[in-house]
Every structure is written in structure tokens, then in C-alpha cells.
Amino acid sequence: xxxxxxxxxxxxxxxxxxxxxxxxxxxxxxxxxxxxxxxxxxxxxxxxxxxxxxxxxxxxxxxxxxxxxxxxxxxxxxxxxxxxxxxxxxxxxxxxxxxxxxxxxxxxxxxx
Amino acid sequence: xxxxxxxxxxxxxxxxxxxxxxxxxxxxxxxxxxxxxxxxxxxxxxxxxxxxxxxxxxxxxxxxxxxxxxxxxxxxxxxxxxxxxxxxxxxxxxxxxxxxxxxxxxxxxxxxxxx
Numbered sequence: 001x002x003x004x005x006x007x008x009x010x011x012x013x014x015x016x017x018x019x020x021x022x023x024x025x026x027x028x029x030x031x032x033x034x035x036x037x038x039x040x041x042x043x044x045x046x047x048x049x050x051x052x053x054x055x056x057x058x059x060x061x062x063x064x065x066x067x068x069x070x071x072x073x074x075x076x077x078x079x080x081x082x083x084x085x086x087x088x089x090x091x092x093x094x095x096x097x098x099x100x101x102x103x104x105x106x107x108x109x110x111x112x
Numbered sequence: 113x114x115x116x117x118x119x120x121x122x123x124x125x126x127x128x129x130x131x132x133x134x135x136x137x138x139x140x141x142x143x144x145x146x147x148x149x150x151x152x153x154x155x156x157x158x159x160x161x162x163x164x165x166x167x168x169x170x171x172x173x174x175x176x177x178x179x180x181x182x183x184x185x186x187x188x189x190x191x192x193x194x195x196x197x198x199x200x201x202x203x204x205x206x207x208x209x210x211x212x213x214x215x216x217x218x219x220x221x222x223x224x225x226x227x
Binding site: 004031032041042043044045046049089093097098099100102103104105 | 116147153154155156157160168170171203205210211212213215216218219220221
């Protein structure tokens with residue numbers, strides 16, 4: 001069964017600190033993996049997209065990694081800001097039908 | 113460039129009533145998708161249009177849900193009759209290409225509450 005699991009479910013850190021969010025997936029055949037940021041009351045916004053051959057991708061203070069062998073990904077946020085408070089969702093696309101398989105997300109709260 | 117627009121942003125209806133959600137994709141995006149997030153669960157795929165045709169409707173939960181995209185522009189998702197378990201946030205997204213390799217753009221969603 002195609003699944004995406006994320007950890008932790010929620011995370012609280014102080015402004016300025018770094019954090020790493022985890023994603024494990026069992027989607028096959030794999031096409032790509034995306035990280036989205038979703039603010040409360042808004043739609044998901046893409047942070048990164050990685051294909052099978054890519055193992056790291058950066059977008060400003062966000063750096064995503066992908067290990068296609070172990071089917072794991074991480075999203076590292078550097079020097080967190082209050083505006084980083086949001087849900088971060090890992091999404092994997094299957095090559096067979098391009099459907100997006102969504103994780104449940106990690107709710108990140110940045111405290112001043 | 114205008115983004116994906118969804119209307120209404122919120123809807124509260126009674127069980128048994130009908131509700132129609134609308135999505136206006138980015139102009140020129142042939143691919144339009146509907147997703148749903150039920151409270152406490154992950155976002156789930158409902159269906160995918162390519163222009164006015166249903167490419168994949170494998171995620172539609174039952175025949176109380178009807179999606180249309182006449183003319184290949186905006187899309188509507190009708191729930192009739194609504195049940196309590198239909199409550200959730202309904203997202204629409206659009207993309208230029210079939211596999212979304214150039215990215216998906218999501219609307220802000222319609223929060224549906226069935227009471």
C-alpha cells in the first residue's frame with residue numbers, strides 16, 4: 001500500500017534554532033518527492049521537488065534530502081523565523097498514475 | 113498571474129442539503145485536481161481533470177459527489193445529499209503538465225461543515 005509517514009507530528013522550537021523534519025514513504029513506482037508548507041487557512045505551497053536521482057535540494061533556509069534506497073527524506077530548516085510556523089507536508093508522486101500521496105504533516109510552531 | 117481561486121471559503125450546511133464548490137484554475141492550466149482533508153487526516157486525492165475530461169476519478173468517495181468541468185475552464189464539485197462525514201477542507205489545484213513536474217498551484221480551500 002502506498003503510504004507516506006511523517007515525524008514528529010508536532011514540534012515547538014525557539015526562533016533562530018534549526019530543526020529537521022522526517023518523512024518515510026512506501027510509494028512504488030517512485031516518481032518524485034515534494035515538501036509543501038501550509039499556513040493555517042491557506043493552500044499548500046511548494047518548497048522543493050526531488051526526483052530519484054537528486055539527493056539534496058535547497059530553497060533559501062529550507063534544505064531537503066532524499067535517500068531513495070531507504071525511502072527516506074528530511075527537511076531541514078535553518079535559523080527559524082516566526083513566519084516558519086506552519087504545517088510541513090511530505091508528498092510522494094507515483095510514476096504509474098501521477099497521483100500525489102500525502103503525509104499527515106508536521107505542525108511546526110516557532111516561539112519568540 | 114492570478115492563482116487558483118476557490119469559492120466559497122467556508123460553507124456550513126445541514127445534513128441532507130446540497131452544496132456546490134467552485135474552483136477557478138490558473139488560466140491555461142489544462143490539469144485540475146480536487147483534494148480533500150478530513151479532520152485529523154492527511155489530504156486525499158479525489159479526482160483529476162485534463163481539460164473537460166475526467167482523467168482519474170478513483171478517489172471520489174461515492175456517488176453523492178459529482179465533479180464537472182464544462183468547457184475545460186472552472187470546475188464545480190457538488191455534494192448531494194451531504195452527510196456529516198463529508199465535513200472537511202476541499203482543495204483544488206492546477207498544473208500545466210500531466211505529471212505536475214512544473215509544479216502544482218493550490219487554492220486556499222473550501223472548509224465544509226455539515227451539521
